[in-house]
Amino acid sequence: MGEDKKSLLQEYKLDQDNELRFEVESKGEKVYLTLKNGMAEIFGTEVVKGKTYEFTSGAKVAVYTWQGCTIEVKGKTDVIYTAKETPMVLYSNCHAALEIARTESEKENKRGPITMTVGPSDVGKSTLTRILLNYAVRMGRRPIYVDLDVGQGCISIPGTVGALVVERPASLDEGFSQEAPLVYNFGHKNVDANTKLYNMIVDQLAVTVKERLEVNKKTRHSGVFINTCGWIKGEGYKSILNSGKAFEVDVILVLDQERLYNELVRDMPNYVKIVFLQKSGGVVERSKHVRSEARDQRIRDYFYGTIKNQLYPHSFDVKWSEIKIFKIGAPPLPDSCLPHGMKPKDHLTKLVSLTPNPGILHHLLAVSFAEKEDDDVILSHVAGFVCVSNLDMDRQTITLLSPQPKPLPNNILVLSEIQFMDSH
Numbered sequence: 001m002g003e004d005k006k007s008l009l010q011e012y013k014l015d016q017d018n019e020l021r022f023e024v025e026s027k028g029e030k031v032y033l034t035l036k037n038g039m040a041e042i043f044g045t046e047v048v049k050g051k052t053y054e055f056t057s058g059a060k061v062a063v064y065t066w067q068g069c070t071i072e073v074k075g076k077t078d079v080i081y082t083a084k085e086t087p088m089v090l091y092s093n094c095h096a097a098l099e100i101a102r103t104e105s106e107k108e109n110k111r112g113p114i115t116m117t118v119g120p121s122d123v124g125k126s127t128l129t130r131i132l133l134n135y136a137v138r139m140g141r142r143p144i145y146v147d148l149d150v151g152q153g154c155i156s157i158p159g160t161v162g163a164l165v166v167e168r169p170a171s172l173d174e175g176f177s178q179e180a181p182l183v184y185n186f187g188h189k190n191v192d193a194n195t196k197l198y199n200m201i202v203d204q205l206a207v208t209v210k211e212r213l214e215v216n217k218k219t220r221h222s223g224v225f226i227n228t229c230g231w232i233k234g235e236g237y238k239s240i241l242n243s244g245k246a247f248e249v250d251v252i253l254v255l256d257q258e259r260l261y262n263e264l265v266r267d268m269p270n271y272v273k274i275v276f277l278q279k280s281g282g283v284v285e286r287s288k289h290v291r292s293e294a295r296d297q298r299i300r301d302y303f304y305g306t307i308k309n310q311l312y313p314h315s316f317d318v319k320w321s322e323i324k325i326f327k328i329g330a331p332p333l334p335d336s337c338l339p340h341g342m343k344p345k346d347h348l349t350k351l352v353s354l355t356p357n358p359g360i361l362h363h364l365l366a367v368s369f370a371e372k373e374d375d376d377v378i379l380s381h382v383a384g385f386v387c388v389s390n391l392d393m394d395r396q397t398i399t400l401l402s403p404q405p406k407p408l409p410n411n412i413l414v415l416s417e418i419q420f421m422d423s424h
């Protein structure tokens with residue numbers, strides 16, 4: 001009882017350059033945080049004094065203070081401690097250097113810095129990207145945020161890569177506002193499922209992002225931040241090189257891995273600045289199970305929204321004859337059977353028409369923006385996603401869960417390997 005009471009309300013006094021770290025693990029648990037005095041930020045977003053913030057299970061949080069502060073925490077945390085050692089000063093130096101580059105680009109009407117964050121899984125890549133985006137936007141910049149992490153990315157749902165213009169700091173519960181993101185469907189949660197397709201989509205996203213930089217001066221001078229996946233070996237490393245080349249990056253921030261840093265120094269052109277940064281001791285490693293839960297949660301949020309911002313998806317039937325479903329990638333042919341001019345890996349990016357069958361049940365389908373059913377489908381960005389919740393073989397209809405009411409914005413749908421079990 002005494003222990004429980006203690007965990008209910010606690011006050012923490014932080015000195016300058018300290019960080020209060022905590023995790024909420026138990027299901028259904030809620031933890032409330034209030035800044036009583038001083039100033040603090042959570043991953044670059046300012047904490048408003050006197051306002052109470054709520055954190056639910058799965059939250060892994062760091063409240064950092066440059067000046068010192070007092071924080072009140074109410075509720076049961078699983079881990080909570082104050083850290084005196086953090087890499088925040090280094091991260092802030094990166095921000096300062098990028099800000100100098102942005103001011104220069106403004107003077108010369110050039111493109112602002114294109115920065116890519118790389119490193120293995122669970123080193124704080126997404127967190128660093130978020131901090132630097134927040135610092136930029138708090139200075140009045142309007143940078144583009146690109147997320148190439150198909151497993152644990154923060155734009156749209158898993159299995160996609162995307163970009164959005166950041167106009168205001170990330171909200172503490174919902175991250176960056178997802179109004180009109182540019183999203184491409186990859187359809188797998190790991191890059192190694194189809195590296196050729198991944199690189200093609202990243203190239204296409206880079207072209208579109210560069211076009212956006214051309215048309216908006218403010219964004220052009222603000223630059224781009226690119227978050228990547230944690231697959232850094234073999235083909236994964238080659239994908240990182242490909243992404244760097246496609247986006248014409250100026251700066252690569254390497255978290256935690258000296259070997260990766262040295263490889264990039266060796267393989268990237270000299271004018272690309274490669275910076276090695278320590279990971280924060282607070283970054284929490286996530287098990288396979290936690291990652292998989294986080295993916296499910298992102299899809300659930302996509303359809304149903306969050307506790308604060310609930311959404312009400314629609315469910316409707318569509319006749320098979322009204323839609324066209326495609327899958328990207330055909331089974332490989334033996335080399336001896338390859339048609340003339342076809343390369344052994346070409347099957348990986350082949351568009352294959354599918355007749356609805358029980359195999360697509362619970363799968364997500366990307367609603368393509370493609371106008372015609374040709375190769376454009378692979379490189380078209382998507383309007384959104386629907387989920388196949390039922391299939392009627394006799395009536396030849398499928399039931400779809402969709403964020404929007406009928407009709408679908410397009411009848412060209414692309415199968416994703418990713419499934420969602422709707423428990424509502």
Ligand code: ADP
Nearest residue numbers: 060061062122123124125126127280282283284
């Ligand atoms: P990566 O992108 O490299 O896989 P993330 O940035 O997603 O890593 O970080 C992994 C987890 O660690 C996230 O849940 C994040 O909220 C948490 N985290 C990051 N930095 C800190 C910190 N300083 N203190 C506490 N938790 C942190």
